[in-house]
Amino acid sequence: MIHGVQVIDTAEMYGDGNAERLVAHAIKPYNREELFLISKVLPSNASKKQIPVSVENSLKRLNTDYVDQYLLHWRGPIPIEETIEALEKVKSQDKIKSWGVSNLNVDDLEKIMKLPDGIKCESNQVRYNLGDRGIEFDLMPMMNKLEMPLIAYAPVARGDRLGTNLTKQKVLKEIAKKHHATIFQILLAWCIRNGQTIAIPQSSKTAHVIDNVKAAEIQLTQQDLRQIDSVYPKPSMKQPLALW
The missing domain is CATH 3.20.20.100 (NADP-dependent oxidoreductase domain)
Known part of the structure; x- marks a missing residue:
């Protein structure tokens, strides 16, 4: 490994x-x-x-x-x-x-x-990431029922795609500080929170890869998840599959 x-x-x-x-x-x-x-x-x-x-x-x-x-x-x-x-x-x-x-x-x-x-x-x-949660409405439940693992690409969404600069997002900053982590580690921890998702973040620097690995050690609380949902809500209707 x-x-x-x-x-x-x-x-x-x-x-x-x-x-x-x-x-x-x-x-x-x-x-x-x-x-x-x-x-x-x-x-x-x-x-x-x-x-x-x-x-x-x-x-x-x-x-x-x-x-x-x-x-x-x-x-x-x-x-x-x-x-x-x-x-x-x-x-x-x-x-x-x-x-x-x-x-x-x-x-x-x-x-x-x-x-x-x-x-x-x-x-x-x-x-799949905080800005692309559409699969939670129907695709993810279907895959869970089939016991089919989800491999999430682009798990650390770009700020412009989410309509905000992630490093300045108040809720994410607070949660990151609480867990002594970076915002990007929190994004990864959120993506794999259900234990059925494999995240494949892209990185060209060794230090970033090691930081990504450490994100697996972060256990977000229910309060953390509720705070995140308040800023980046779950989908309430079917959405087109996000691509690239």
Whole structure:
């Protein structure tokens, strides 16, 4: 493990494959079996013909024999039935240990669950943070019922997206001070508060990565959560899935 971090998320799209090469370099000194690597296939490559090619290319770039979880990056023109069939085939070859999806909403998951191998979908990676709480209305309850883990990208929302400068938000400042933490650590702690969410914050600095890891030690109180809800309320109606 790297400072206690086991999950590393990447994709064939990131940097045209260079992100996977960078991950390979970063994990080289560590025990591969202690890490959980996630990569993603582009929708244009999510066919029976192309998924095996994409998987092989990712494995070469990552310098590993297998990926722990392989996700469909978002829905595209290729039928989801074909994509799942291809994912199951590469899984049977031990090139991926499991598969999931990304940026899929309730309707898409309902369709997947009706397919013979749909129940084998092991995660959904979506944008989730204080400024993007829409999934709490219907998608998150559905995933909880299915016992499907949520992988939250962009868990530390940008201030402009929330309509305020987070570092100056009074409630967040008070809660951060109470827990001897930074506001960004509070945002991460909030995101993973239910124990069923994996947050994958992006950072290019070692110190920030270590700070992010420490956020897992913060236990927000019910009072903290009520204060946060008063500023960033839960959704009261269905909302479009937040993207990017």
